[in-house]
Amino acid sequence: MKTNILSKSVLGVCFLSSALTFNSCTKSDDNTNTPPKGGGTSSTQIYYRRSANNAAEDELWVVNASGTNDHKINISLPSGWKLDDEDMAEVSKDGKNLAFLVFAENPRKYGMYTSTTDGTHVQPVLTQGGDGLALQGFIDQSSVLFWQATPNYDFELYRVNLDGSNKQKINIALPAGETFGDEELAKITADGKSIVFLTQTASNSAPSIYKCNLDGTGVKLVLNEATDASIALQDLTSDGVALYRKQTNDTDELWSVKLDGSDKHKINISLPSGQFLQDEEMAKATSDGNLIFSTTNSDGSSQAIYKSKLDGTGVTLVKQIPTGSYIAIQSVKTITVK
Structure with missing residues (x-):
């Protein structure tokens, strides 16, 4: 399990596109306070994990897609508890509440809490020992999907209500010789009825993406990847497209x-010189058809958040992160106010 982004690989690749120029990577107010089709105004918030200036402790931050109002969410936790590092926060479908993960040392234990998106009204969901948890997404307004590591560090998928009730394992009959993929391994479709998940072989090669019903039945193959590739699910769009990192x-x-399983293709994104796509938690789709993603330089000291269209065009800078801070995008929500 990942313990700190400082230990993660920061190698990447910058994809060049003739349809874009480097000058397009500038700030704009697109995607914030824009009139949606149904009337009113919309605002997109980006929630991201940030370690402040090489500090060991992780923080949860939020910034508008226009780059404005970037600030830390102050969450008051019980004594001895700290925010977990990655896969640690999700925002509810209505954008009003957070589910987030915490851990404590001596003895090592893990927990899940909820709060409002400003960090207030903190309430426990569950606490346990073991080898870690990772949030995968909201199923509906009152329940979330998460994975739980076993002692031999396999993964099992669970759901639980935010009041702590009805925790249940989701039993999925995986194909012979395959196990769940690593880390960002499962997402919930927009209607809350299906799970999209990753598998890998025992040798951690030949990754695949599958889809099944919420109860684990009806497993169907979406795609098989090349044997020399590593993949991680990033997000699902509202119209049934899976975004995934391929390394x-x-x-x-x-x-x-x-x-x-159709229309598999690489999204070509033009980035400033020396910037690369991050690995792992680096891309999310907005409900109004845009892409939010994070970048890093070769040694990880310069990180940033960008936005673009879902096809990778129209790249604009959202936020340049202060040197020495490390980030991972957690959740993106577009809220309409009528």
């Missing part, structure tokens, strides 16, 4: 595929 020979790319 081959230490280079990170962003790919998409429809959930029926």
Whole structure:
């Protein structure tokens, strides 16, 4: 399990596109306070994990997609508890509440809490020992999907209500010789009825993406990847497209595929010189058809958040992160106010 982003590989690749120029990477107010089709105004918030200036402790931050109002969410935790590092926060479908993960040392134990998105009204969901948890997404307003590590560090998928009730394992009959993929391994479709998940073989090669019903039945193959690739699910769009990170020979790319297995392709993104796509938690789709993603330089000291169209065009800078801070995008929500 990941323990700190400082230990993660920061190698990546910058994808060049003739349709974009470097000058397009500038700030704009697109995607914030824009009128949605149904009337009113919309605002997109980006929630991200940040370690402040090489500090061991992780923080949860939020910034508007326009780059404005970047600030830390102050969450008051019980004594001895700290925010977990990655896969640690999700925002509810209505954008009003957070689910987030914490851990404590001596003895090592893990927990899940909820709060409002400003960090207030903190309430416990569950606490346990073992080898770690990772949030995967909200199923509906009152329940979340998460994985739980076993003692031999396999993964099991669970759901639980935010009041701590009805924790249950989701039993999925995996194909012979395959186990759940690593880390960002499962997402919930927009209607809350299906799970999209990753598998890998015992040798951690030949990764695949599958889809099943919420109860684990009806497993169907979406795609098989190359044997030399490592993949991690990033997000699902509202119209049934999976975004996933594909790493081959230490280079990170962003790919998409429809959930029926068609239209698999790399998303070509033009980035400033010396900036690369991060690995792992680096891309999210907004409900109004945009892409939010994070970048890093070769040694990880310069990180940033960008936005673009879902096809990778129209790249603009959202936020340059202060030197020495390390980030991972957690959740993105577009809220409409009528």
